[in-house]
Amino acid sequence: MKITKSSVAYASILLFGTASALAGEQYSAPSETQVGALIRVAASAAHARQAARYGYASLATAERSITIDNQTRHINVVRMETIAIRVGEKTVTWTFDTLGTSSFPLSEIIPGTEQVTVYVDENPMYRGGQ
Incomplete structure (x- = not known):
């Protein structure tokens, strides 16, 4: 044609x-x-x-589990760590992808946890130098 x-x-x-x-x-x-x-x-x-500034909910297997109760005031995590966080009867699996964020209130990602501060340490895999 x-x-x-x-x-x-x-x-x-x-x-x-x-x-x-x-x-x-x-x-x-x-x-x-x-x-x-x-x-x-x-x-x-x-x-x-x-x-998203604090990471994201994940379907990955958690590396560890943390239970939040009335006595909990802070939790320590490592950047890019995936943790199962239990609050009451609910559990959220969260990956802390937090470049440039060293601490934040847990209530930013889980309502009802205003008393808890998340402290984020840098992952050793991403540290420069030496």
Whole structure:
């Protein structure tokens, strides 16, 4: 089959003309329900970005486990360490990917733990020198 400039031009007109016509037909202003859902998604994403400064929830096997109770005032972790943290009946497995953060309140990642401070030590694998 011979392809000419006119057949390419005709195919382009068909392709782009159809796409723009379909796009115009599908648009409608968002409803109040959709706007509310978008606001909730944005708020959730903002919380996720904030928590990301302190690491992330992980499905990896925890290297150790820590139980938080009313007497707990601090925990010591190593950067990039994955720990199972038990608070009451719930357990969260967390990887402390915290470049540049030496301490923070545990409540930033687990609500209800305002009295606990996390102290993050640098992982020996990432220390420079010698």
